[in-house]
Amino acid sequence: MDEGTRRRLERTVGSVKAEVRAVVRAKIVLAAAARASNETIARTVGVSVNTVRKWRGRFAAQGLKGLKDAQRSGRPCLHGAGVRLAVVATATSAPPFPESTWSHRTIAARLPPTGISASQVGRILADCDLKPHRVRGWLTRRQTPDFWERATDICHLYLNPPEGAVVLSIDEKTAIAARSRKHPGRAVQPGRPAHQEFEYVRHGTVSIIAALNVTTGEILPSRSPATPRPRLSASCRCSTG
Numbered sequence: 366m367d368e369g370t371r372r373r374l375e376r377t378v379g380s381v382k383a384e385v386r387a388v389v390r391a392k393i394v395l396a397a398a399a400r401a402s403n404e405t406i407a408r409t410v411g412v413s414v415n416t417v418r419k420w421r422g423r424f425a426a427q428g429l430k431g432l433k434d435a436q437r438s439g440r441p442c443l444h445g446a447g448v449r450l451a452v453v454a455t456a457t458s459a460p461p462f463p464e465s466t467w468s469h470r471t472i473a474a475r476l477p478p479t480g481i482s483a484s485q486v487g488r489i490l491a492d493c494d495l496k497p498h499r500v501r502g503w504l505t506r507r508q509t510p511d512f513w514e515r516a517t518d519i520c521h522l523y524l525n526p527p528e529g530a531v532v533l534s535i536d537e538k539t540a541i542a543a544r545s546r547k548h549p550g551r552a553v554q555p556g557r558p559a560h561q562e563f564e565y566v567r568h569g570t571v572s573i574i575a576a577l578n579v580t581t582g583e584i585l586p587s588r589s590p591a592t593p594r595p596r597l598s599a600s601c602r603c604s605t606g
Contacts, residue, residue: 366394366398370428370429371395371398373429374391374394374395374429375391375395377391378391378392378395387432389410389412390420390424390432391432392406392409392410393406393410393412393416393417393420393421394420394421394424394432396409396410397417397421397424403417403418403421420432443485444479444481444485444489448476448479448481449489451476451479452472452476452481452486452489452490453489453490453493453495455467455472455475455476456472456490456495456497457495457497460497461475465500466497466498466499466500467497467498468483468497468498469483469484469486469487469490470483472486472497473485473486523579526579526580531578531580532578532579532580533576533577533578533579533585534576534577534579535574535575535576535577536574536575537572537573537574537575538572538573538574538575539570539572540570540572541570541571541572541573542567542570543567543568543569543570543571544565544566544567544568545565545566545568546561546562546564546565546566547562547564547565547566548562548564549562550562571588571589571590572588572589573586573587573588573589574586574587574588574589575587
């Protein structure tokens, strides 16, 4: 054993962050380098004699690399390439109505002949870095021939409005649910957060129009009256006999 290897093993033994198994193996090798017998090393370190023989032999054959765990084959693959391809093809296709996104459970249900489980679907998608449950919105520009010319005119108007003119940029948010809590909440108390009732009452929908004064930055909001939501009634009849 050279001096550099000895120092690395001693640092491992003295480290408080090293893995326990790494410390045990380093102690075995250091004791063996001090010409201690296998029985003495096993009694001092608190392992079996076979364990001492194993790591002494691994170190003698491979050096420090031999003190690391060998690569294992792991659990045998349950599904072949065809099933993996079917999972990926399903995850990258449109989900069935009325679902908006795929889940591991719905993908597994779509492939019943394969016998694949939802957890196995999750592992396959993780290997492929596919996340069908996540959706990011994006804007598709219309194929308007004069789009850039019109956008240039609007930007020029915003940057250089005519003198004495009022330039407004207007947008609308439609069908906002107008709701209120059915029961009052409870205020925060020492050692307990505020409580909020989960039930709510629907008051229909409302639309909000906001105009931005490009010159002053003032926002001029306008709210349309709420559209009542029709109430649904349900009845239940029970019969015996």
